[in-house]
Amino acid sequence: MERQFLAAVCFSALIAIWSRVNAAAIPNSCPLPPQLKAKYDFDWKLKNGEKQNLIAKVAYLKLVLSWSPTYCESLSATARNKQFQCRNSDSFGLIVHGLWPQAAKPAAINDHPRNCQDDKQLNATLVKRFYCMMPDEYLMQAEWEKHGSCHYATANDYFTTIEKFYKSLNIPNIRSMKNSTQANIRRAFLQMAQF
Template sequence: MRLVSFSKIFGVLAVALGLAAPFAAAEVPLDGSFVAGQNCSAFQSIKKQSNPVPLNAGTSYQIVAGNKEPASHFLILVPGASPERRWAPVDCGTRSGGAPMGEGNTSAQKPGKQAPSGGQPTQNVLAVSWQPAFCETKPDKVECRTQTVDRFDASNFTLHGLWPQPRRMAYCNVGKSDIGNDKDGRWDQLPEISLEPPTRAELDKVMPGTQSQLERHEWTKHGTCYSQTPEEYFGEALALMRALNGSAVRELFASRVGQQLTFDEIRKAFDQSFGEGAGLRVRMQCARNNGKLIISELTIGLSGDITPETSLANLMAAATPTKTECPGGLVDAVGQQ
């Protein structure tokens, strides 16, 4: 993907964990300083040159990495920016100090080598719901009143959202009126989301909350910090959902409807589908309903550049491990229990 948020400043780290996925280095560690020239800006995304931060001419910025060898951009630290890590074009200033590019950077990963587990900060979180459990606590929602046992969301994970990290990355270039409407739950007052017909059709199936304008909320709060267009944001989120719903994780949930499921079992299913250690990037939330603990949501940590073709296994392997909030619960069935 080509994005707007901190969640995209790193490329895909394809870690060979279990699935022996190929490694694609997109960040070459460097040291030294970058002295900005006139009219220099640094960006969160190289591809889109998004969210520019002006650099002060003559000011020295610490270099963290290059994007390749030889580098076209330096990853620098810009004090006061959020996030501080930004990409600056190498020809917009001068580098001083540090080892020459290609030398002295022994920590750089080479193709075919395993990257350290969790070597990147988590850049995006994919939040998915088990819709029957959500509807136990929100039965008056339109999408819950219309839910049936043969609808997609009765036995598949549904899309809650794709959230750039850190969580304070929200409402990018959104006006105060829209922010107020969103925070107050007046999602029907938010701008309509324009999508290509195939994307809209798939989104309505995988995100039943579109019946309550959930897509307007997710784009306003999170998508605006991820991409320039809703089509790209939702298209790439849907690609991740296809991978998840085509996995052993979805099969496990569907086979255990009405039964208890432990997080250890879920973690093993993630490892089976997406490589050893994938389950360490998953957090599970549960809700209490009529005295029972029901599994309501999974949040999945991702790092790397997301495109419709990106491997979910690689994105998970590159993210930071997390801890679950719930050790296990009931896989809820459609209807009030």
Template sequence: MSSKIAQAVIGLFAALAVAGAAQASSLKACAVPPSVIPAPAEVPPADQVHTDVPTAAYLLALFWSPESCRAGIPESDKTIQCRSNDFGFTVHGLWPNGPDKVHPRYCKPSPPISAATVLANLCMTPSPWLLQHEWQAHGTCQWDSPEAYFKKARQVRERLNVPDLKPGPNGTMTAGQVRAAFLKRNRGMTADGLNVRVNKDNRLTEVWVCMDLDFKLAACRGGNGTPDPVTVRVTPRR
């Protein structure tokens, strides 16, 4: 093969790679405003400041967005999350967990994160307030900047094949079915590495994905939440 032909072939593959990346990126796109106002810096509750607790594991908390919007929880953004988009699971946060029931939190003060950083992460965590909270409450205990923290959260999230949930006609699934949806899509994931969370009305709110100190899937240290046989109510997507 001549050098010109080889160069042409390399150029073609490069173009295809760029096109493929653009397509993949567009599949993850969501509707975001042209500009945002970052949330103000949070004043940490004194009883939640734990600066000297060592990190023993990590956890990626995934909100079931339809329930967040239905319940109108403070963490959800009424426009970006609940009107402009139709999300399934969104990232609540990436959490360093301690060796016991107390976890690292609010390790250092931080000003509001930049508008550019908020915009860059709204398709992952569609709430300016929640982005600020997660950085201050969790990110400051491990990372040097909001950008580094959210970059790691994106990397962890993108390694997972997060399922969409489709409850039956009665709007329910068992907790085991929720776990099975994750296990089916993620090789190496085990049921004891998932914590299925419900509220007082037995509605699915979150799924926590547990990891070790190397961010590899691992058994949850704090239990697995709702047992498999329990029927939970799953708010459907629009």
């Protein structure tokens, strides 16, 4: 528990450093799909190479972000048209991929806590509430079951915690960059952290 507290303090310190002027705000609203997907449940047993780890101790939490435009560009046209965030690519920038409980010294990815609970499909109200930060029903379901269920009692607790971390970030204005490569985005974050 002491390690979790220390990790939370370190994460809070990073957030405080990142929270500076000249940053783009996190959007409070975004377009929602006219209708959610009918089925977006996640079953790790159907995923090739996916494992369950119920015994790994959580040492810290890792907030994982994704730049939506680059993700969308990486998809084929057919796959892109199936992703709501890609059809509305001007509406989504830096989004949450997940909040991952992490083990202290893993030798491999499957040494982290993962796939702790198979849960029913998230309800539509919860999905819509957090859609702006995580714009895909299946992603939300998978991240809850694969990662969140290993540390949080409920999906609502998991997504509320993510929202708190996400909204406390001030993001560099990535859209105004002439060349928004991974290296340039990382550099922009580091420049914001300089005193």
